[in-house]
Amino acid sequence: MNRPETLPGRETAAPAGGGRIEVRGLHAWFGTHQVLHGIDLDFSPRQVTAIIGPSGCGKSTLLRTMNRLHEETPGTRLTGSITLDGEDIHAPGTDAVRLRRDVGMVFQRPNPFPNMSVRDNVLAGFKLNHEKRKDEREILERTLRSAALWDELKDMLHKPGSSLSGGQQQRLCIARALAVEPKVLLMDEPCSALDPVSTNKIEELIFELKKSLTIVIVTHNMQQAARVSDFTAFLMVGKLVEVGATRKIFTSPEQRLTEDYVTGRFG
Amino acid sequence: MIAVSDKPIRAGGRRSRIPPGAFSGPPPPGPSQGKEPAAGGRSRFNADAIFRGITGSFAGFVLLLVAGMATVMTIASMPAIRKFGWHFLVSSTWDPVQDQYGALPFLFGTLLSSFLALLIAVPLSLGIATFLSELAPERPARILGFLVELLAAIPSVIYGLWGIFVMVPMLRNGPQAWLSAHLGFLPIFAGPAYGVGMMAAGLILAIMILPTISAISLEVFRAVPRAQREAALALGATRWETTRMAVLSYARPGILGAVILGLGRALGETMAVTMLIGNRPAISASLLAPGYTMASVIANEFSEATGDLYLSALIEVALVLFGLTVLLNVGARYLVWSTVKRGENRA
Numbered sequence A: 001m002n003r004p005e006t007l008p009g010r011e012t013a014a015p016a017g018g019g020r021i022e023v024r025g026l027h028a029w030f031g032t033h034q035v036l037h038g039i040d041l042d043f044s045p046r047q048v049t050a051i052i053g054p055s056g057c058g059k060s061t062l063l064r065t066m067n068r069l070h071e072e073t074p075g076t077r078l079t080g081s082i083t084l085d086g087e088d089i090h091a092p093g094t095d096a097v098r099l100r101r102d103v104g105m106v107f108q109r110p111n112p113f114p115n116m117s118v119r120d121n122v123l124a125g126f127k128l129n130h131e132k133r134k135d136e137r138e139i140l141e142r143t144l145r146s147a148a149l150w151d152e153l154k155d156m157l158h159k160p161g162s163s164l165s166g167g168q169q170q171r172l173c174i175a176r177a178l179a180v181e182p183k184v185l186l187m188d189e190p191c192s193a194l195d196p197v198s199t200n201k202i203e204e205l206i207f208e209l210k211k212s213l214t215i216v217i218v219t220h221n222m223q224q225a226a227r228v229s230d231f232t233a234f235l236m237v238g239k240l241v242e243v244g245a246t247r248k249i250f251t252s253p254e255q256r257l258t259e260d261y262v263t264g265r266f267g
Numbered sequence B: 001m002i003a004v005s006d007k008p009i010r011a012g013g014r015r016s017r018i019p020p021g022a023f024s025g026p027p028p029p030g031p032s033q034g035k036e037p038a039a040g041g042r043s044r045f046n047a048d049a050i051f052r053g054i055t056g057s058f059a060g061f062v063l064l065l066v067a068g069m070a071t072v073m074t075i076a077s078m079p080a081i082r083k084f085g086w087h088f089l090v091s092s093t094w095d096p097v098q099d100q101y102g103a104l105p106f107l108f109g110t111l112l113s114s115f116l117a118l119l120i121a122v123p124l125s126l127g128i129a130t131f132l133s134e135l136a137p138e139r140p141a142r143i144l145g146f147l148v149e150l151l152a153a154i155p156s157v158i159y160g161l162w163g164i165f166v167m168v169p170m171l172r173n174g175p176q177a178w179l180s181a182h183l184g185f186l187p188i189f190a191g192p193a194y195g196v197g198m199m200a201a202g203l204i205l206a207i208m209i210l211p212t213i214s215a216i217s218l219e220v221f222r223a224v225p226r227a228q229r230e231a232a233l234a235l236g237a238t239r240w241e242t243t244r245m246a247v248l249s250y251a252r253p254g255i256l257g258a259v260i261l262g263l264g265r266a267l268g269e270t271m272a273v274t275m276l277i278g279n280r281p282a283i284s285a286s287l288l289a290p291g292y293t294m295a296s297v298i299a300n301e302f303s304e305a306t307g308d309l310y311l312s313a314l315i316e317v318a319l320v321l322f323g324l325t326v327l328l329n330v331g332a333r334y335l336v337w338s339t340v341k342r343g344e345n346r347a
Helices: A059-065 A096-102 A118-129 A136-146 A166-178 A196-209 A222-228 A246-251 A256-262 B036-076 B078-084 B104-135 B138-151 B156-173 B175-182 B198-222 B226-234 B239-250 B252-268 B271-276 B294-304 B308-342
Strands: A021-030 A033-043 A048-052 A076-084 A103-106 A184-188 A214-218 A231-236 A239-245
Touching: A021 A059, A033 A059, A033 A239, A048 A059, A048 A222, A059 A184, A059 A214, A096 A103, A103 A166, A103 B226, A118 A136, A118 A166, A118 B239, A136 A166, A166 A184, A166 A196, A166 B226, A196 A214, A196 A222, A214 A222, A222 A246, A231 A246, A231 A256, A239 A246, A239 A256, A246 A256, B036 B078, B036 B308, B078 B308, B104 B138, B104 B198, B104 B239, B104 B252, B104 B294, B104 B308, B138 B198, B156 B175, B156 B198, B156 B271, B198 B252, B198 B271, B226 B239, B239 B252, B252 B308, B271 B294, B294 B308
Parallel strands: A048 A214, A048 A231, A103 A184, A184 A214
Antiparallel strands: A021 A033, A021 A076, A231 A239
């Protein structure tokens, strides 16, 4: 497999601290149902943070508050704050559209645009943000390489995105997110719909991408969390039970609950 | 209905209702083996065969109906076909007194009025559907959506009446008078402002097919998976960009289907158009001039068609209209089919 390259210019474009997310005292409600209870968490640049926890613990909601996609669900409400590099992303006057260009997202099920070619899929977000530039071709190749797809797809750039395999579709979605040049990449159970081989490829990809990005990954798969992440946060019924270095969480957690969960005693 | 769904319809998925254990149970002992279970199985298969036969004959009846109509119309229009041949389709003389018939003005009127209707109604309908599915809050959207569907159920004679008493005077005194006075040098706005005419017919058709196209497009938009919208939003797309990138693109086959249904209604619409188009069998480039459509001429003249050739010519007009609708529908269906095929295996 071709080793993905890091995005050139990333190191200079995003100096240390670029892409730091700080969550403080975050409460979230769907209507009258409270989903998150006072979460405090930091996500550092060039680190992968995994969010684990049983179904319905609020992992996905937490993720979606970080690019304000939770606003798409009517009746959601938040208190507390989330900052990206010191700026409150939920402050009135902050533009969600701009925010999402800095905070990319990959979803549980691959969702390429089915009527667009591979090429148009990759460039979809890029074209929104930039005037028509001559270096489209270069961006296309660079992002497809970053997503370890270039060698597989370089001869079928005009095929519809929906004609790819599930794993390729998911990497196409990653490429699509990377083309916008975000500082943070949110991944919502990116491998739950994929086979082990594709999962492995995505995990290798995460390993490469974290050299230049802040990565937050929600996962149901504890082996995956242990494999790919530097830090792990364990959530249960909307509360942060424990957060720490992944090795510590999986070998000597401080909370009994965490230990029971990571050893598979429940969940 | 139009195949909006992207799920392939599975043929041959019929299951005979055999109780569990009918085959897997222990074989009956003794000499009866092979007789009784087989008999039981056969009677069930017979029931299935009868069921299939009955429903199949219903479906076959539709085919028969279409074929029968085409045949009868062809036979009845034979005198006119023999007399005029292909000339019927390209001649613009419609003269019952001299027994000279050419259908071109009607063909032109039908096509132009329907085209005008689509030109106006399609963008408006897509706007309505987009607003209701993407922008409006849920409850008002439901109510408005219901009202739009209600509009589709209003009988066409009511549209016609409203057209005559409200729209035509307004057109005559307002926009048409202005167009005639200021843009009259353009061929499409030449001539006096009658009120009734091609423009009035196109407008009323647009109003009539608007609810059809909006209501179906709305359903199609609502069926676009949320994941598609979120994909666009997560890339930093605005509401409009999300609609364009995720919704309109995904819904394209369904939109085409909606437009076809609207077009079908416009092509065949008789009453409202007859009341508003002016009923003059002439081809004019001007939208202000009166025209005539195939459906209108049939409705207007069949009762007074005294001569055999006259009647035969009218039936040939009907045959042409029939052929035109079939042709347009097949073409449009092919278009839908090819776009759906391209978008197959969608996530």
